[in-house]
Amino acid sequence: xxxxxxxxxxxxxxxxxxxxxxxxxxxxxxxxxxxxxxxxxxxxxxxxxxxxxxxxxxxxxxxxxxxxxxxxxxxxxxxxxxxxxxxxxxxxxxxxxxxxxxxxxxxxxxxxxx
Amino acid sequence: xxxxxxxxxxxxxxxxxxxxxxxxxxxxxxxxxxxxxxxxxxxxxxxxxxxxxxxxxxxxxxxxxxxxxxxxxxxxxxxxxxxxxxxxxxxxxxxxxxxxxxxxxxxxxxxxxxx
Numbered sequence: 001x002x003x004x005x006x007x008x009x010x011x012x013x014x015x016x017x018x019x020x021x022x023x024x025x026x027x028x029x030x031x032x033x034x035x036x037x038x039x040x041x042x043x044x045x046x047x048x049x050x051x052x053x054x055x056x057x058x059x060x061x062x063x064x065x066x067x068x069x070x071x072x073x074x075x076x077x078x079x080x081x082x083x084x085x086x087x088x089x090x091x092x093x094x095x096x097x098x099x100x101x102x103x104x105x106x107x108x109x110x111x112x113x114x
Numbered sequence: 115x116x117x118x119x120x121x122x123x124x125x126x127x128x129x130x131x132x133x134x135x136x137x138x139x140x141x142x143x144x145x146x147x148x149x150x151x152x153x154x155x156x157x158x159x160x161x162x163x164x165x166x167x168x169x170x171x172x173x174x175x176x177x178x179x180x181x182x183x184x185x186x187x188x189x190x191x192x193x194x195x196x197x198x199x200x201x202x203x204x205x206x207x208x209x210x211x212x213x214x215x216x217x218x219x220x221x222x223x224x225x226x227x228x229x
Contacts, residue, residue, distance in 0.1 A: 033215070035217075037220070043202060043222070043223055043225070044220065044221075044222045044223060045157070045204060045206075045220035045223075046220075047217055047218075047219055047220070050217050052215075091156060091157075097215075099170060100145070100147060100159075100162040100164075100169055100170035101147070101159035101162070101170055101172050102147075102149075102157075102159065102218060103159075104156035104157050104158075105156060106155075106156050107156055
């Protein structure tokens, strides 16, 4: 069965600090896709990144970076030099190759303190 | 860039009433997905449509039904509403189906409150 675990329920850091959000996933499929979505207080779900199971390259996009490690079934997300606008709930998610549905983790609520 | 449009954005209903939520996908997207997010919860997949046919089904109650129309917009019909149906309902769209091969882009959601 597929499952996504975000062990950190809530994190608070002071602005300009770096912060890493952990994500561990479970799947029996060899083909799967991993996602991160951001949900700010306004409620919308904002797509951040998608990785497929065959591409373990880490990715950097501005202050955001992602570390995908199949050996530990992890897909961690790091925000460098955090800003108050980064405050949101962040969801890690998984989709298996044959399914339409995305399975979300429980989310990590991130507070960036000024 | 055009995004997924959902209407209404907010809806208040009484128990046992019906509700219809509408979703207009990003232009040229042919697949729509519906998710339900309860308060403090993660989004849960309800149902999806590709080219007007149901393509996948999740934990959608029998009281709910959905369809996709020829212009690719979709409607989620909810009957005999219960207090537990109060949630944020997201529609997402993508071009093509086959799981996560195509990124699902989410709309702003419809916040349903059942009193």
